[in-house]
Every structure is written in structure tokens, then in C-alpha cells.
Amino acid sequence: MVQGELNTSNPSGPLTHRTYNKDRDRENFAKMVVVCGLPFSFGEHPGFIAYIRDTYNPSFKGLSRSMVKRDIFEFQEKHCQYLRAYFEIMDCRVAITTDMGRSPNGFDYLTVTAHWTDYNWNLQKRIIGYKICQKKKTGMYIATTVLEILDFFGLCDKVISITLDNASANLNAINMLETRLCPISKYAFHVRCAAHILNLVVSDGVKLFENSCDKVDNACFYIFHMNSSSRINQFKELCNACKLPFRKVLKHVKTRWNSFYEMLEVAYTYKEPITMQFNSHNAYPEFKLNDSDWDEVNELRNF
Incomplete structure (x- = not known):
């Protein structure tokens, strides 16, 4: 399908033609579902299908929940491969932050985020790991999980610091991570979580x-x-x-x-x-x- 598109920089000019791309449409829809926190079944909702048919594409048939779920995981895999390639050629160090939380349905999870400065001196950050804790959150389990994530992205030799709170399990994890990651400075390697300390003070x-x-x-x-x-x-x-x-x-x-x-x-x-x-x-x-x-x-x- 080819759609006419107005050039906003030259409103009086001719329409340019934009070709519809089904794969791009599915990928963008998967992004929207994730960013907006929509259910996977949103693509097959009658109201959404009617809106797309009446406004954009009369032949639109909807997107099944299994298709949306598959597209989300494919996009995640594609983005992970992009990050792995980016980190491989990156010549700077990254700061790692971790966060332990609990979902409304009672599952504990561990989130790992990488922070670094890009070539244009802009601060960047990406969530590189989001793991449901299948076992008790011991120091060994936390250290092993973080190392698995860092190893997957090729960051084990590029970590300058890790931010963890002062819980005893986290202190044990830091001791294990120091041995494996060989930081530049052991004194600066473990950054205490300021929010956790402030919460204790309050x-x-x-x-x-x-x-x-x-x-x-x-x-x-x-x-x-x-x-x-x-x-x-x-x-x-x-x-x-x-x-x-x-x-x-x-x-x-x-x-x-x-x-x-x-x-x-x-x-x-x-x-x-x-x-x-x-x-x-x-x-x-x-x-x-x-x-x-x-x-x-x-x-x-x-x-």
C-alpha cells in the first residue's frame, strides 16, 4: 500500500509517497504495547481494529496476542544483539546499578542497568537485565545473576563500579564480584545506594x-x-x-x-x-x- 504524505517543511510542495511496510508496522506496534503497558491482546480488540480500518487501512485484520508476544521477544532479541555489538567496540567503562523489587503478584525480581558516557559526552543508560528471582536472594545468587548478565553483554572487563544497598546479601555479592571483575579501585567499586541510606535515615x-x-x-x-x-x-x-x-x-x-x-x-x-x-x-x-x-x-x- 502506498500512502501520500505531506512534507511539513514545504507544505505547498507535492505529496511524497510512503510505502506501507508490514514488518515495520508490527515492530512499531510491539514497541507501543511495551511502552504503554498494553495487554498483548490489544491488537485483536474490536475497537482497535475498527479504528485502524476506518482511519488508515480498510483491509486491516488485527494482530493476535501470540503474534504480538512473538514480535516483542524478537524486537528484544534484536535490540540485545545491537547492544552487544555496541558494547564490544565501546572503549569506555560502565557503571552498573542493581535494584531488587517485588511485583504486585509477589514475584521478586532483579533489575540491572548500565550507565556510560557516549562519544558525544552524553550520559546513556540501558536496562540490560530483568530477572525473576527463582531462588532465595543470597549473595551467591545475586553475584551469579549479575555476572551472567554482564558476561552476555561482554561487560565483565569494562565495569568501573556497582551500586548496591547495604544489605548483608549485597555485601557478600560485592566481595564475589570484586574477585571476578578485577576493578580499577576496590574502594570505589561498591557504590552505596544513596536512596537506601536516605530511607534508613528518615x-x-x-x-x-x-x-x-x-x-x-x-x-x-x-x-x-x-x-x-x-x-x-x-x-x-x-x-x-x-x-x-x-x-x-x-x-x-x-x-x-x-x-x-x-x-x-x-x-x-x-x-x-x-x-x-x-x-x-x-x-x-x-x-x-x-x-x-x-x-x-x-x-x-x-x-
Whole structure:
């Protein structure tokens, strides 16, 4: 299929012809699915098929989920081969960062990212590994997984530093990686994760207000994060009574210090409806919210 295309640099000029390429279309669609977080079945959705037929291509038949999945893995493989070739001729060192996380369905995963400066002195970074942890996250397992990823991309002799937090398993992994990677400087090889250290500092500081903060945290969890529509509806009614727009309070993520402050910031704004609802369902006086609790929250919020 050949489509006329207007040259934006010369709107008054003639139309140029652009030939439709099915392989390019499938690759671009696979990229869109990944970037936008769409389901693999999006390509066969009736609404999407109707949109493409009415707007671009009347003969479009859709893309099956198996086809989209296959295209995504083929594009990933192609991009990995490109990175391997790029790293092979690259004559600089790379800094490696790792991140341990847990998905909503309970799977632990390890992400490895490479950072380097290209020939134009632009900072580049690419995720080169995303592995589901099939075993317990010991130092041996972490070191072995990172080495497998680095070896696949030919980076074992080009690593200048690795960023890991201060967990004991990570410290053991660093000792093993030092032996294998032979860094320029052992003192600069292990970069402590600043975000993890900051989170530890904030967590220690919050302990001074632990009683009040725990009460507010428990109240927000009880109202917003126990999948109870009746509690949400009651909170909406209390917001209307207090002349406040309805808004949920975000869940406190213990590994993200700023999420705690975001939770307190919103909770303090809605302290009246939160206090009324939580205290009405709480039979224990020592666990009920009071003005002194909110005063401490406000002091910490303004810190």
C-alpha cells in the first residue's frame, strides 16, 4: 500500500509517497504495547481494529496476542544483539546499578542497568537485565545473576563500579564480584545506594514520632487499602460533610521514604473525616486518633 504524505517543511510542495511496510508496522506496534503497558491482546480488540480500518487501512485484520508476544521477544532479541555489538567496540567503562523489587503478584525480581558516557559526552543508560528471582536472594545468587548478565553483554572487563544497598546479601555479592571483575579501585567499586541510606535515615527520624505516625498509617490502611467499598463510601460522605473534595490517601511504601511524607501530607488535610471514621470503628481508646497525634504529624510534615 502506498500512502501520500505531506512534507511539513514545504507544505505547498507535492505529496511524497510512503510505502506501507508490514514488518515495520508490527515492530512499531510491539514497541507501543511495551511502552504503554498494553495487554498483548490489544491488537485483536474490536475497537482497535475498527479504528485502524476506518482511519488508515480498510483491509486491516488485527494482530493476535501470540503474534504480538512473538514480535516483542524478537524486537528484544534484536535490540540485545545491537547492544552487544555496541558494547564490544565501546572503549569506555560502565557503571552498573542493581535494584531488587517485588511485583504486585509477589514475584521478586532483579533489575540491572548500565550507565556510560557516549562519544558525544552524553550520559546513556540501558536496562540490560530483568530477572525473576527463582531462588532465595543470597549473595551467591545475586553475584551469579549479575555476572551472567554482564558476561552476555561482554561487560565483565569494562565495569568501573556497582551500586548496591547495604544489605548483608549485597555485601557478600560485592566481595564475589570484586574477585571476578578485577576493578580499577576496590574502594570505589561498591557504590552505596544513596536512596537506601536516605530511607534508613528518615526511618530512624520517624521513630521519634512512631506512636502517632503508626496510628495515622493504620487509619489510612483501614479506610483505603482493605478493599472495602462501604468504608470508601462512608469516607466520601464525611468528606462532603466537611466540605472537602474526595481523595484517597496513598499507601505508605516502606522502601520509599517520600511515600511516607506524601501519605502524611494528604492525611493531614483530611484529618477530620479520617479521625471521625477511624475512631467510630475503634473500640480501644489507646488506638484512637486525637489532636496531639495530628500535632506531631504536622510537626513532622513541616520538617
